[in-house]
Amino acid sequence: MDTKSTSEMDHKLLNASWPGKETDKPRGWVAATKERPLRIGIPNRATFVEYVTEDHGTHEIQGYCIDVFNASLRFVPYDVPHRFIPFGDGKSNPSYDELVRMVSEDVFDAAVGDITIITNRTRIADFTQPYAANGLVIVIPNRNSNSGAWVFLKPFTAEMWGVTAAFFLVIGLVIWILEHRINDDFRGPPRRQFITMILFSLSTLFKTNQVDTISTLGRMVMMVWLFVLMVITSSYTASLTSILTIQQLSSPITGMDSLIASNLPIGYQVGSFVGSYLTDSLNIAKSRLVVLESPEDYAEKLSLGPTNGGVAAVVDELPYVKLFLSDRKDFGIVGDMITKNGWGFVFKRGSPLAMDLSTAILRLSESEDLKKIGDKWFCKDGCEAGRHVSDPNQLHLDSFWGLFLLCGSVTLTALIIFLVKTVRQFVRYKKKQRDLMSQYSSATSSTRCAQAVYSFFDFIDEKEEAIKKMFKQYEDPPSIAV
Structure with missing residues (x-):
């Protein structure tokens, strides 16, 4: 055969085809083909299903471990056809030792899930590089030490303390407004009135008020506020007692x-x-x-x-x-x-997939895709580093918002009634004043408006008794001699 004929035959040769109709050169171990996909056993968990399980409705295999495995396959330089086979009935967690044994006995080609790498298992199967850090820890009831100079602050959360303090100030201000016109104890120089308002508000906590309320609206507000204080102080006392005695109930387990x-x-x-x-x-x-x-x-x-x-x-x-x-x-x-160990994927002894998946897991970790998968499954409501965990014995605002809403509604209603009553009284007063002195009015409209605003605050600041005398004076004006 001459050289020309040989050259023509070379051009007619097709690419080499390996068993399974694969064109890539075999690696000495047939991982899987489309005709015979990799049989992967997965633990069909009944609890902590976020890691791996079979959805009972759609029969879809899902979970954190499944997403990690699928993402790792993207970094493997060849195709790995596979199918997941649930192991377990889904009503109770299966035996993981049995799952690893089934891989070693060729019932499964591999196992994917939250499978811990331990010595007994590595003797019969190969594991990949760990994709999740792991280790055994001890869980006990949370009995934190509660001693300290500021232990008396622990019964309430910061929000509860803040809202309670705000209500003390609001109640003191509203009572001052309601009592200022009729109660001499709430009158006087501004400094004295301010001190009286603050001391009156704080003294309600100890129910030792040196100043009495006179107005009906003021007494109504005080009745509701004292009821709220009774509930809050009782709850505070019970919580503080629990906190101070909880050390006697502490678990003896320290490790x-x-x-x-x-x-x-x-x-x-x-x-x-x-x-x-x-x-x-x-x-x-x-x-x-x-x-x-x-x-x-x-x-x-x-x-x-x-x-x-x-x-x-x-x-x-x-x-x-x-x-x-x-x-x-x-x-x-x-x-x-x-x-200190980790979770890994399980393969039969000698499978090159164990090494290739280990490399893929490392690349997945370096690309931060591993963290994103974790956030998808375990940070659905947001992950906050160093999230504050409150003491279980603390009282939260959620437990008292109904009381504060009741007190706030009654206080606001009383304040509105007082303002409406006062405005109506002021309008009557200005009308009578205008009727009697209209002949002396020469101010412009804008000036009269400014005077009315100024006069309104003067009117509120005036004692109720003096206002009544003014009305009587306007209703019975002195007769003028002719």
């Missing part, structure tokens, strides 16, 4: 050492490796361990306490605990993290 030595019952999540870790690694008796089905069980058993059929503490992985504490402020973490 893992005290938890082991206490011989108190310990709760852990069903399906978790925590139970075997506590018994095998820390030599805690199985009789002390209590399996908990849900976050509601956590809260119930911790609230009951070890003496009432509950538990002294719950040991669980940090991501679950963070989600549990996100809307429960009466529990908290105590001590240091017991273990």
Whole structure:
């Protein structure tokens, strides 16, 4: 065969096709093909479903772990056809050890979910680089120390203190307005009136008023205000008593050492490796361990306490605990993290996908996409760094807004009635004054308006008794001799 014929045959050769009709050179391990996609087992969780579960309505596999896996695949330099297969009935959390074992026995090609990387599991399967930091922590009822020079401020939140102080000032001002025209105790030089107003308002807290209210409207406002004060002071006293005595109820658990030595019952999540870790690694008796089905069980058993059929503490992985504490402020973490590990994706031994996905996870983390996925699932209402957590024994404004609304409504109504009554009285006074002295009026309209405004404030400042004398004088003018 000559050179020309050989050249023509070379031009007719097609690209090499590998098994599965793939054009890329194989890597020595067939990961998956479109005809045989990767079989990925996922834990069908019943609790903490934000991480991974199957939607019972649409049968869609969703969760934080699923989004991380799908995002990581974008950084893998080849296509990985796959299908998710739920493991578990969705009514209780499945055994994660069993899921990893099924990967090692070729029931699944891989497993994706909130699967913790621990020694026993790495002996039978390969894990990727951790995509979420993890570790065991201890949760106990939140019993903060409440001693200190300013402990008396703790029964109320800052908002509650602010609104209460504002109402003291408002009530004092309104009572001064209602009593100023008829009560000599609220008259005098401006400085004396101001001091009287402030002292009267504060003295209502101790119900030792040295100044009495005379007007009907003033007494009505005081009756409602004293009722509000009675409820507030009673609640304050009860809360302060609880805060000062709560130290006697504090949990004796300060960390893992005290938890082991206490011989108190310990709760852990069903399906978790925590139970075997506590018994095998820390030599805690199985009789002390209590399996908990849900976050509601956590809260119930911790609230009951070890003496009432509950538990002294719950040991669980940090991501679950963070989600549990996100809307429960009466529990908290105590001590240091017991273990330091992470969550990873599981593959059969020798699978190149474990290495490639590890590289992809690192790139995903560097691009900040990993953080965005976390914000999507766990910061739907906004994540605030260093969010303030109030003491569970504090009284919030939400508990008293009805009382403040009632008091504010009555006070505003009394003030409006007083102003309407005074304005009508002022109009009558000006009308009579104008009728008797119209022949002496030569001021312009704008001047009369300015005088009327000035006269109105003078009129309010005048004693009610003097105003009545003025009306009597205008109604019975002295006779003029002819």
